[in-house]
Amino acid sequence: MRTTLWAIVFASFLASCSSQESDEAAPPDGSQAFFGATLFDGTGADAIANAVVVVRDGRIEAVGAADSVEIPAGAERIDVSGKTIVPGLINTHGHVSGVLGLEGNHYNRENLLRQLSLYARYGVTTVNSLGGDGVEAVALRDAEDANLERARITVAGEVVTGTTVEEVQAQVDANIALGVDFIKIRVDDNLGAGEKMTPELYRAAIDLAHENDLKLASHMFYLDDAKGLLEAGSDFIAHSVRDQQVDDEFITLLKEKNVCYCPTLTREVSTFVYESVPDWFEDPFFLKDADSAVLEQLKDAERMQSVQQSPAAKGYKKALEVALPNLKKVADGGATIAFGTDTGPAGRFQGYFEHMELEMMADAGLSPKQILMSATGDAASCVGYSDVGTLETGKWADFIILNEDPLADIRNMRSIDAVYIAGNQVPDDT
Ligand SMILES: [Zn+2]
Numbered sequence: 001m002r003t004t005l006w007a008i009v010f011a012s013f014l015a016s017c018s019s020q021e022s023d024e025a026a027p028p029d030g031s032q033a034f035f036g037a038t039l040f041d042g043t044g045a046d047a048i049a050n051a052v053v054v055v056r057d058g059r060i061e062a063v064g065a066a067d068s069v070e071i072p073a074g075a076e077r078i079d080v081s082g083k084t085i086v087p088g089l090i091n092t093h094g095h096v097s098g099v100l101g102l103e104g105n106h107y108n109r110e111n112l113l114r115q116l117s118l119y120a121r122y123g124v125t126t127v128n129s130l131g132g133d134g135v136e137a138v139a140l141r142d143a144e145d146a147n148l149e150r151a152r153i154t155v156a157g158e159v160v161t162g163t164t165v166e167e168v169q170a171q172v173d174a175n176i177a178l179g180v181d182f183i184k185i186r187v188d189d190n191l192g193a194g195e196k197m198t199p200e201l202y203r204a205a206i207d208l209a210h211e212n213d214l215k216l217a218s219h220m221f222y223l224d225d226a227k228g229l230l231e232a233g234s235d236f237i238a239h240s241v242r243d244q245q246v247d248d249e250f251i252t253l254l255k256e257k258n259v260c261y262c263p264t265l266t267r268e269v270s271t272f273v274y275e276s277v278p279d280w281f282e283d284p285f286f287l288k289d290a291d292s293a294v295l296e297q298l299k300d301a302e303r304m305q306s307v308q309q310s311p312a313a314k315g316y317k318k319a320l321e322v323a324l325p326n327l328k329k330v331a332d333g334g335a336t337i338a339f340g341t342d343t344g345p346a347g348r349f350q351g352y353f354e355h356m357e358l359e360m361m362a363d364a365g366l367s368p369k370q371i372l373m374s375a376t377g378d379a380a381s382c383v384g385y386s387d388v389g390t391l392e393t394g395k396w397a398d399f400i401i402l403n404e405d406p407l408a409d410i411r412n413m414r415s416i417d418a419v420y421i422a423g424n425q426v427p428d429d430t
Pocket residue numbers: 093094095130131342
């Protein structure tokens with residue numbers, strides 16, 4: 001009988017898949033075991049060859065070298081030999097915003113989900129959205145569970161920019177009422193075009209955030225402001241210092257205060273790159289998730305001309321030349337770098353720009369391991385995440401399976417085979 005024959009073949013197939021001790025196939029127990037890959041776990045330890053990652057209920061149940069981890073008899077076995085597993089990337093400074101194409105005012109649940117799925121497809125599994133966040137984002141954050149298939153989000157609410165102590169405190173209070181994870185302030189004069197938040201005002205914001213057990217992230221541009229913010233207790237430097245070379249005093253302050261430095265190099269790129277048609281408009285890794293209508297808008301001759309003539313574009317182009325060596329100096333000085341891009345605003349493409357940022361960090365002189373740490377374990381500790389960023393027992397199973405080794409070349413972060421969030425494979429498109 002055909003059915004009998006198939007039953008026998010199937011049973012012997014199952015038996016051959018099960019653990020050595022048992023002759024009978026164990027029933028599936030809902031766990032998954034990824035085996036055979038090289039593992040970079042984000043803790044700073046060396047990569048492990050021939051590793052096993054066991055996932056159950058969205059979290060890592062066991063992880064380590066094959067000879068130290070027992071695969072449950074009922075696990076679904078996934079052979080990832082020859083590949084590399086790294087923790088999902090954490091963008092410590094992004095914006096999950098109301099931008100759709102190049103247009104604002106589309107702040108709604110559907111658009112937020114679109115962006116979180118886009119980040120996820122590129123391997124960005126958590127985004128710290130530093131400003132412009134509303135109740136819809138808070139609801140999405142609060143709904144994250146073991147069924148998640150898109151990037152995680154934490155939020156800062158509205159950026160605090162008040163011009164009196166009372167105004168600043170009211171803005172901080174409104175964010176606290178919203179249920180934010182971070183307070184974000186903006187201390188910048190837009191290359192001399194506006195008024196900066198004064199030390200009195202930023203101290204008021206920092207103190208009120210701390211009274212409410214919230215960390216505060218500072219948007220800044222100038223070295224002197226960055227130092228003042230550190231002295232006042234800012235918990236996060238959300239951009240590169242871009243007016244001059246950083247000095248030892250600044251690096252010492254970062255280390256003494258245990259504050260991380262977030263370069264956002266691609267933010268600078270976005271201000272001037274559309275003066276002409278960027279090379280990457282022909283990059284398949286970009287085009288796979290790009291909207292051709294948006295590219296046409298950016299290629300518009302008049303638009304390109306206005307970027308060419310923009311004093312801000314010229315200013316930030318120069319600022320990038322300051323930011324790159326500053327990143328190297330801060331990293332060499334032993335302060336912690338937090339990977340972040342400031343993506344989300346129009347023309348700062350979520351997902352693709354994170355990979356551009358990784359590559360620019362390499363251009364600045366950081367090693368692949370330094371860059372990976374900044375985007376995984378270090379990123380998590382910089383912004384206070386306790387259950388993502390490293391692949392350790394008990395953490396969420398957020399990871400990327402890569403076809404090529406990113407420790408050999410950070411560009412290999414592009415060779416994505418699959419992205420998992422809470423043990424769920426992120427769908428190719430939505
Ligand atoms: Zn930002």
